[in-house]
Amino acid sequence: MLAAIHDPKLxxxxxxxxxxLVILTxxxxxxxxxxxxxINRSTIDNFNAQTAAWWKICIMFVLTLLxxxxxxxxxxxxxxxLALREYMTLVPTRRGDHRTLFWSFFVIMPLQYxxxxxxxxxxxxxxxxxxxxxxxxxxIAVAGDTAHFVERTAKIQFGLMVCGYCLSHxxxxxxxxxxxxxxxxxxxxxYLGIVDQFNDLLQYVxxxxxxxxxxxxxxxxxxxWEGFLGGLVSATAIGTAMWWATPFTPLQSAGMSFTICILxxxxxxxxxxxxxxxxxxxxxxxxxxxxxxLDRIDSLCFAAPIFFHLVRYYxxx
Amino acid sequence: MSNxxxxxxxxxxxxxxxxxxxxxxxxxxxxxxxxxxxxxNHTSHLDFVVLWSALPSELRALTRPIAAKDYWVETPLRxxxxxxxxxxxxxxxxxxxxxxxxxxxRFVGRSLIEDLTAALGEAHSLILFPEGTRGNGxxxxxxxxxxxxxxxxxxxxxxxxxxxENMNRILPKGEYLPVPMLSLLTFGKPIQLEPHENKDTFLExxxxxxxxxxxxxxx
Numbered sequence: 001m002l003a004a005i006h007d008p009k010l011x012x013x014x015x016x017x018x019x020x021l022v023i024l025t026x027x028x029x030x031x032x033x034x035x036x037x038x039i040n041r042s043t044i045d046n047f048n049a050q051t052a053a054w055w056k057i058c059i060m061f062v063l064t065l066l067x068x069x070x071x072x073x074x075x076x077x078x079x080x081x082l083a084l085r086e087y088m089t090l091v092p093t094r095r096g097d098h099r100t101l102f103w104s105f106f107v108i109m110p111l112q113y114x115x116x117x118x119x120x121x122x123x124x125x126x127x128x129x130x131x132x133x134x135x136x137x138x139x140i141a142v143a144g145d146t147a148h149f150v151e152r153t154a155k156i157q158f159g160l161m162v163c164g165y166c167l168s169h170x171x172x173x174x175x176x177x178x179x180x181x182x183x184x185x186x187x188x189x190x191y192l193g194i195v196d197q198f199n200d201l202l203q204y205v206x207x208x209x210x211x212x213x214x215x216x217x218x219x220x221x222x223x224x225w226e227g228f229l230g231g232l233v234s235a236t237a238i239g240t241a242m243w244w245a246t247p248f249t250p251l252q253s254a255g256m257s258f259t260i261c262i263l264x265x266x267x268x269x270x271x272x273x274x275x276x277x278x279x280x281x282x283x284x285x286x287x288x289x290x291x292x293x294l295d296r297i298d299s300l301c302f303a304a305p306i307f308f309h310l311v312r313y314y315x316x317x
Numbered sequence: 318m319s320n321x322x323x324x325x326x327x328x329x330x331x332x333x334x335x336x337x338x339x340x341x342x343x344x345x346x347x348x349x350x351x352x353x354x355x356x357x358n359h360t361s362h363l364d365f366v367v368l369w370s371a372l373p374s375e376l377r378a379l380t381r382p383i384a385a386k387d388y389w390v391e392t393p394l395r396x397x398x399x400x401x402x403x404x405x406x407x408x409x410x411x412x413x414x415x416x417x418x419x420x421x422x423r424f425v426g427r428s429l430i431e432d433l434t435a436a437l438g439e440a441h442s443l444i445l446f447p448e449g450t451r452g453n454g455x456x457x458x459x460x461x462x463x464x465x466x467x468x469x470x471x472x473x474x475x476x477x478x479x480x481x482e483n484m485n486r487i488l489p490k491g492e493y494l495p496v497p498m499l500s501l502l503t504f505g506k507p508i509q510l511e512p513h514e515n516k517d518t519f520l521e522x523x524x525x526x527x528x529x530x531x532x533x534x535x536x
Contacts, residue, residue: 085499088496089498089499099492102496105497
């Protein structure tokens with residue numbers, strides 16, 4: 001425990017994140033004071049809300065990293081639970097799904113994190129894609145309601161995959177054994193988090209500054225090609241510049257960051273599409289006041305498993 | 318115990334709030350020590366606990382649920398929860414026995430109103446689910462007459478409508494394990510019995526007051 005404190009490179013990363021948050025907070029406050037600003041007021045409020053959320057995320061993230069792998073497992077377990085809760089609240093379910101949902105929340109999801117903590121890698125890898133994939137349709141069938149059977153099975157399975165399985169690969173980074181990098185896995189998780197969140201922020205900023213050509217405007221009116229490419233290039237540059245904290249060479253680091261950014265974009269679009277499909281405006285009130293965890297972690301959900309497997313395949317023993 | 322709230326009641330309220338992640342909105346009135354009857358739609362066993370836990374703690378000690386005797390004395394556990402933990406007012410449902418003669422039902426109904434009036438006393442508030450039974454959450458069912466008779470006897474008591482959303486998905490009728498989805502609770506503007514208003518008009522108006530608080534349009 002607290003071994004992380006004796007890792008100077010990790011401390012540098014923490015320091016950099018802290019400086020950045022301070023800078024963002026200052027910019028946000030300056031913009032807020034300037035009444036003659038031609039930047040849209042709601043954009044500034046949005047920016048400040050985002051910065052406030054980052055403070056909370058970063059503080060939690062850093063505290064749990066300091067506690068060690070168990071801390072991060074618990075943190076991500078809670079995030080998975082909250083995200084699944086939002087998702088299931090949004091998605092219409094039927095009375096016949098009740099017990100399957102109970103199992104999903106209170107058995108499958110906790111087990112996913114338990115086997116990860118116990119480092120039973122095979123079970124961790126098959127828990128939701130194989131075991132839950134068999135269990136969920138069986139359980140719904142046994143409940144006896146066959147209306148929309150395939151859709152209902154798919155909804156629950158997809159929710160568990162995205163909120164549980166995918167996200168659990170982020171803390172799984174802490175359990176990788178990389179030769180020459182022992183005891184420094186916390187940096188990998190932080191690297192993933194920083195690149196991913198930067199990508200979100202910079203896509204947004206570039207989109208606001210020079211965004212014109214919309215990507216999939218039906219799904220997400222905020223997403224533009226300019227924002228996407230600007231975010232991709234600048235977040236990849238930041239990721240590349242952090243190579244010294246990782247087991248990667250600068251070129252490898254660029255490739256990893258690039259992948260994280262592309263997947264982060266994919267996660268964002270998919271969650272937007274889910275919300276459009278369900279008609280978020282009806283359920284929006286439920287989600288917004290509860291923090292919108294799903295909105296915060298959508299990009300991480302898609303980036304985490306691929307990043308994990310790339311690192312595991314090329315770098316871990 | 319100092320404020321008269323059973324520790325198990327506080328514990329269950331905390332658990333219910335965690336499970337339902339309930340967001341409370343006082344849309345038509347503010348919490349107050351005035352004597353009130355909160356009346357709400359009913360879809361789940363959690364309804365009462367969630368509504369009760371949404372009140373500030375000093376009001377909780379003064380607010381009692383009304384529960385159906387036939388159900389809540391059936392097992393020792395239910396009885397203990399209803400009588401000792403939450404201090405529920407146990408009443409007989411007027412329309413329960415289909416075999417009952419008209420007069421008998423009338424008699425039961427009258428004693429029910431007596432019990433409820435007594436439970437209000439000088440300081441207490443009540444939580445009432447006028448549908449009389451748990452529905453499936455699609456629409457608010459017809460109201461039984463108790464609310465009308467109470468309003469007639471105690472015009473000084475405020476009648477506060479409330480709507481509980483999504484509770485039927487969290488713990489539906491017939492299930493005993495909850496699924497932790499998010500829910501909403503909205504308190505509306507108090508209503509009053511108008512002079513010369515007849516029973517059916519009033520009950521329909523009360524039902525409308527509850528169902529108009531619904532915030533989520535279900536597909």
